[in-house]
Amino acid sequence: MKIPPRLRPLADDGLIDEVLRQVKSGKEADVFVVRCGDTRRCAKVFKEANQRSFRQAAIYQEGRKERSTRRARAMSGRTRFGRKEQEKSWINAEVDALYTLSAAGVRVPRPLAFVEGVLLMELITDRDGHVAPRLGEVVLDADTARDYHGRLIAEVVRMLMAGLIHGDLSEFNILVDEHGPVIIDLPQAVNAAANLSAGMLLVRDVDRLRRCLGRFAPDLLDTDYGKEMWALYAGGQLHADSVLTGHYEPAHTDVNLAELMGIIDAAREEEMERRERLRESEDEET
Numbered sequence: 001m002k003i004p005p006r007l008r009p010l011a012d013d014g015l016i017d018e019v020l021r022q023v024k025s026g027k028e029a030d031v032f033v034v035r036c037g038d039t040r041r042c043a044k045v046f047k048e049a050n051q052r053s054f055r056q057a058a059i060y061q062e063g064r065k066e067r068s069t070r071r072a073r074a075m076s077g078r079t080r081f082g083r084k085e086q087e088k089s090w091i092n093a094e095v096d097a098l099y100t101l102s103a104a105g106v107r108v109p110r111p112l113a114f115v116e117g118v119l120l121m122e123l124i125t126d127r128d129g130h131v132a133p134r135l136g137e138v139v140l141d142a143d144t145a146r147d148y149h150g151r152l153i154a155e156v157v158r159m160l161m162a163g164l165i166h167g168d169l170s171e172f173n174i175l176v177d178e179h180g181p182v183i184i185d186l187p188q189a190v191n192a193a194a195n196l197s198a199g200m201l202l203v204r205d206v207d208r209l210r211r212c213l214g215r216f217a218p219d220l221l222d223t224d225y226g227k228e229m230w231a232l233y234a235g236g237q238l239h240a241d242s243v244l245t246g247h248y249e250p251a252h253t254d255v256n257l258a259e260l261m262g263i264i265d266a267a268r269e270e271e272m273e274r275r276e277r278l279r280e281s282e283d284e285e286t
Helices: 005-012 057-061 069-075 080-103 142-161 198-214 218-222 225-234 257-285
Strands: 018-025 029-036 039-046 111-115 118-122 174-177 180-183
Touching (some): 005 039, 005 111, 005 118, 080 118, 142 198, 198 218
Antiparallel strands (some): 111 118
């Protein structure tokens, strides 16, 4: 296919030789399969600020450090420059998270280059060489569902030990290659130590995994790894090799109303996002 304008700089620099096809067109980015020599790779083209949605940006940006005080001031305003700087921060956070997690051994696509708003990375494929399906698109037996759940819980722990929480983990941003689950899409990644909503976001991520894989292995629905994991992390007792039980006993019975309302709001947003993503998946198929 003809090389899109946003990918032309990578072609001019010799980073890609051919654009094979587009595999996704979403709110945040367009994704292409490209050829680099004899190797197929993935090119994620981030959309411009006026095409992206920042409805949820505030909760995720809390705790992110800006290198420039001018940029930080601009992002707090509503000017065109401020939105452009917010866009750069949002994209850079995803790229930085991908490099951090790849170095930490988390199963994410290996990043290769980031040029003018385009992220070139490893292409995740199935055993037949096709673009890997999302977790929500596969049917699993109970044993495989339990295996994937255990692997993903271990990946979430590795992410947490690297100081990050995905923030939007679900069956829509986990691919399944011939070796198992691979985590993708990290624009919402948050600093586990600096974001006041980190605990809620972690629990939400893990609860989504429980519900998704619990469809195939109902015994997973009785687990509570998210709260157990966060309690250990907050107490400085979580390690990469920590043995989790999937059970959690609260230290007290007081109800934190603010946290409860946050969970309710998050659940409402999650359902809206789920429906929107289903619509996008249907649009991609037609």
